Amino acid sequence: MEAKPIIALTLICALWGMVLGFVHQLTEAKIKEAEQKEKEKQLLQIFPGCTFEEENGIYYCYSENQLVGKAVEVQVRGYGGPMKVLVGIRIDNTIQGVRVLSHNETRGIGTKATDPEYLAQYEGLAYEQLAFRPEGEVEAITGATITSTAILQAVREAMQHA
Amino acid sequence: MPELGWELKKGLAKKNPIFMLMLGLCPFLAISTSVENALGMSAAFSFVLLGSCLLVSCIRRWVPRNVRIPIFVVIISGFVTVTELLVRAYSPTLRERLGIFLPLITVNCIVLGRIEAFASRRSPLETVADALGMAGGFCLAITSVALIRELVGTGGISFFGHTWTLLAQSIYGFQLSPGGFIVMGVILAALKKKGVI
Numbered sequence: 001m002e003a004k005p006i007i008a009l010t011l012i013c014a015l016w017g018m019v020l021g022f023v024h025q026l027t028e029a030k031i032k033e034a035e036q037k038e039k040e041k042q043l044l045q046i047f048p049g050c051t052f053e054e055e056n057g058i059y060y061c062y063s064e065n066q067l068v069g070k071a072v073e074v075q076v077r078g079y080g081g082p083m084k085v086l087v088g089i090r091i092d093n094t095i096q097g098v099r100v101l102s103h104n105e106t107r108g109i110g111t112k113a114t115d116p117e118y119l120a121q122y123e124g125l126a127y128e129q130l131a132f133r134p135e136g137e138v139e140a141i142t143g144a145t146i147t148s149t150a151i152l153q154a155v156r157e158a159m160q161h162a
Numbered sequence: 163m164p165e166l167g168w169e170l171k172k173g174l175a176k177k178n179p180i181f182m183l184m185l186g187l188c189p190f191l192a193i194s195t196s197v198e199n200a201l202g203m204s205a206a207f208s209f210v211l212l213g214s215c216l217l218v219s220c221i222r223r224w225v226p227r228n229v230r231i232p233i234f235v236v237i238i239s240g241f242v243t244v245t246e247l248l249v250r251a252y253s254p255t256l257r258e259r260l261g262i263f264l265p266l267i268t269v270n271c272i273v274l275g276r277i278e279a280f281a282s283r284r285s286p287l288e289t290v291a292d293a294l295g296m297a298g299g300f301c302l303a304i305t306s307v308a309l310i311r312e313l314v315g316t317g318g319i320s321f322f323g324h325t326w327t328l329l330a331q332s333i334y335g336f337q338l339s340p341g342g343f344i345v346m347g348v349i350l351a352a353l354k355k356k357g358v359i
Contacts, residue, residue, distance in 0.1 A: 005229040012233050016240040023244050030251035038254055104261070107195070108337055 039086075039101070043071055045116075046088035046097035058161075061088070069096050072158040079146040080104035087158035098122045098155055105147050113140075113147040127159045166291050173295025175358050179272045180303035181350050186272040189263040190304055191342040198321060200308035201301075202256045203263065206245050208297035210267050212290070213241045215281040219289035222282050234277050235268070242268045272296065310345050311336045 043052055043059055047069060050061040059071040069090040076083050081104040088096035100114040112118060121139060129137040130152065140148035179185050193203040214237045218225075225233055246264055249257045257264060267273065276296055281289045312319055317332035319325070335341045 002226075005226040008224065008226050009229055009232060009236075012236055016236055020240060020243055023247050027247045027251040031247070034251060034254045102258075108334060 042086055042099045042101060043088075046071060046086065046099060067091060072161050073101065074154040074158045074161070076150045076154040076157070078103055078105050078150040079110050079144075080106060083147075083150055083154070085151060085154035085158070087155050089159065093126060093159070095122045095125050095155065095159075098151070100151070103147075105144075110144045110147040113144040113151060119151070122155060127156070130156050130159065166288065169288050169291040170295045173292065173297070173299035174302060175299070175353075177296075178299040178303060179275075179296050180300060180346075181353060183272070183275070185275055186270045186300075187346075189266055189270060190300075190307075191339050191346075192263055193260065194304050194308040194311055194342055194345075195315070195337050196312045197305060197308045197319060199259050200304040202253075203260060204297070204301035204304060206249065206256075206260065206264060207267055207270070207272075207300055209245055210238065210241045210270075211273050211276065211297050211300075212293045213244075214238045214273060215276055215289050215293040216286055217241075218277050218281040219284060219286045225282065230282065231274075231278075234274060234282070238273050238277070239268045272300065307342065307345050307349065310349075311341055315341060 040052065043061070044050070047061040047063070050063045050068060052059045052061055052071075054060075057073065060067060061069050061071060069088055071086055071088045073084060073086050076085065083103040083105070084101040086099045086101050088098070090096045098119040099116070100119070103111070103114055105111050105114060118141065121137075125137055132138050132140050132148075132152065138148075138152055140152075173179065175182075177183060180187070180190055189203065193199050214234070217237055218234060242265060245267070246257075249260075249264065276293065280292050284292070309319070313328060314333055315336035317329040318327035333341075336345065
């Protein structure tokens, strides 16, 4: 067995590992900051003008130092894989707003159920109303049944957690 | 040097990676739904192609023949990871748009193809010319297909926050993969007829 291929592979992997570690260190803080900003942007869409405090994965939302509600992030399985949903809940246990943070749904079909316009129907609902019509107050989208169901499930889960 | 000019130019038409070599079609079809996505993908792809081709060309004399493929793949995936880290840090929106197809540049056959067929045999200067031409050809192809798909599929073009609605009617199918194939086929036919490729 020749030693040359082993040396070449080991060298290139070690060198590349070092380069990647270096770039990772350079960008780590920036990536965290960007992710935080993105989450805050979504939280602000649900609770405009609020400040947020995180505790055990739950975001408590304050408006003028008054607790107005909380937001929970839930992960569920959609049609194309995991989907992250952010649910804002008011202090009286009704829904303030729902946002899909990340998803892999079919563009143009499943994504119809991730639009803010579709998600607006959840606003003001209580836990008992969280079922598809006629049992509840939620409308599903034709052709996007799995995505709609996943979001409904996410909202129910969020309400149970909070 | 007339040869260098040819290495630079061939990627644009005669050996266009998409229309002529027909490589890397999967991310090509997935991303060519809007002009903005196409340009983002082109930028990321060009960086990876140029970087890994240049590096391979520089170290080509020290790469043992029998382990060359693993070494190339390590180099490519390293460049892809660097790109992904940079995109995540400086442009989260671009990352959101490219999704899984950003890390998948690693297995894009255009990159490995150019390295194996060209960069591992030629001088760095020729390699840079080849990689620039191939990146340009990819950008040209994906942007032109994206332009048609976005225009016909959504009825307008949106670009960095501006949206122009140009058509009263749109055919949604052009946003889906079959539409991508059709647009690609029509462009390919037109280019062949004209004798460009």
